Amino acid sequence: AQSVTQLGSHVSVSEGALVLLRCNYSSSVPPYLFWYVQYPNQGLQLLLKYTTGATLVKGINGFEAEFKKSETSFHLTKPSAHMSDAAEYFCAVSDQTGANNLFFGTGTRLTVIP
């Protein structure tokens, strides 16, 4: 079974500061890991994903995440926050079976302070 824990339901950073959103996963099989962003009243947009290979994954809008198997983590970072980054962020895990359904965390709301 797969599950995701996102530490911190709310994170506030100043504009230009480092963004760090934490995600730990549990999976009995090698996982696929994802970060999605959701703006108010909208669906989910994929930021980045890890399947196999390089453990440092770069995504859209300057975000990146590192898969650390030993820590079962997949934290999301961005060196410099922008006002437009304010949104809800979801970490998700799937297994590698044919169904590929996603298991989501409860989300982290990012606020960027000008």
Place this chain on the structure above:
Amino acid sequence: DAGVTQSPTHLIKTRGQQVTLRCSPKSGHDTVSWYQQALGQGPQFIFQYYEEEERQRGNFPDRFSGHQFPNYSSELNVNALLLGDSALYLCASSWGTSEQYFGPGTRLTVT
């Protein structure tokens, strides 16, 4: 190229009623998954359709059912609505087990 589309955008129903939500997948996609996102929560997997068959199902009661048509579009039906069914319902499409693309969702309010 249109992405995933869902209809309607918003819906208000009364307890005990039935509702049908619709989803058109992204062009070239053959697999449709449905998720329920309650307020303040992450999306929860309801079920997935492929080749007009339900391939996998999450932990949802039989009141939740679905259908996939030959053109790959899909419907989600919920019978005997409960107040707790109020949520954003998200449809996602993919080509096989590739990356899922999400639609904007249908917000269902049950009163």
